[in-house]
Amino acid sequence: MNQPIELLSKKHKKKEFACGKEILDHYLRHQAGQDMKRKLSACFVWEDRETGLIRGYYTLSNNHIPLNTLPLKWKKKLPLSYTSIPVTLLGRLAVDTRFRGQGTGSILLVDALKRSYEVSEVIGSFGVVVDPLDEEAERFYTLFGFLKLPDSGKMFMAMQTIKILITALE
Numbered sequence: 001m002n003q004p005i006e007l008l009s010k011k012h013k014k015k016e017f018a019c020g021k022e023i024l025d026h027y028l029r030h031q032a033g034q035d036m037k038r039k040l041s042a043c044f045v046w047e048d049r050e051t052g053l054i055r056g057y058y059t060l061s062n063n064h065i066p067l068n069t070l071p072l073k074w075k076k077k078l079p080l081s082y083t084s085i086p087v088t089l090l091g092r093l094a095v096d097t098r099f100r101g102q103g104t105g106s107i108l109l110v111d112a113l114k115r116s117y118e119v120s121e122v123i124g125s126f127g128v129v130v131d132p133l134d135e136e137a138e139r140f141y142t143l144f145g146f147l148k149l150p151d152s153g154k155m156f157m158a159m160q161t162i163k164i165l166i167t168a169l170e
């Protein structure tokens with residue numbers, strides 16, 4: 001993939017981003033840069049070559065989930081003494097309405113999974129967790145194979161599955 005997906009910086013037109021979900025627009029415009037400075041999360045953006053607009057963005061950070069919330073298939077592979085499992089949180093993912101339905105969201109998601117996998121080779125992470133805003137977002141992640149975790153509304157994909165996915169796409 002040759003999409004210019006890179007860390008958010010001052011050169012990006014973040015004020016013009018509009019995905020239709022105020023909370024996600026506000027985050028990019030007013031909070032993402034601060035969170036990056038404080039090392040709370042990393043925000044990656046895809047700038048459209050023709051217009052210079054941000055097509056979409058996603059954020060990544062470290063997180064953990066209780067072992068007992070993992071799907072059985074994965075839980076049984078881990079020692080019971082590991083009560084808390086390190087994961088990568090794909091906290092936000094949004095596409096500007098002007099670039100919807102063109103595969104932008106899919107490309108951003110695959111890029112986030114690939115990046116998470118690469119980091120997991122040097123800093124342990126058992127999988128990627130997403131926190132869908134609403135049912136629509138949940139449907140989007142379900143399309144890609146994310147599994148719902150009990151109680152929290154979060155969804156999970158194991159790093160082993162991600163490895164298979166990205167190897168197939170190479």
Ligand SMILES: CC(C)(COP(=O)(O)OP(=O)(O)OC[C@H]1O[C@@H](n2cnc3c(N)ncnc32)[C@H](O)[C@@H]1OP(=O)(O)O)[C@@H](O)C(=O)NCCC(=O)NCCS
Pocket residue numbers: 019020021024091092093094095096099100101102103104105106107131132133134136137139140143
């Ligand atoms: C969800 C979102 C990221 C999808 O972006 P997109 O660029 O339109 O997605 P793509 O073009 O890559 O579409 C990929 C697939 O997802 C489906 N899809 C797209 N948007 C969807 C939505 N809102 N709900 C369910 N499925 C959706 C498409 O139909 C497509 O499937 P198909 O290939 O079988 O037709 C975008 O609609 C968005 O930014 N929504 C607002 C923010 C949001 O909900 N973010 C996610 C959680 S924080």
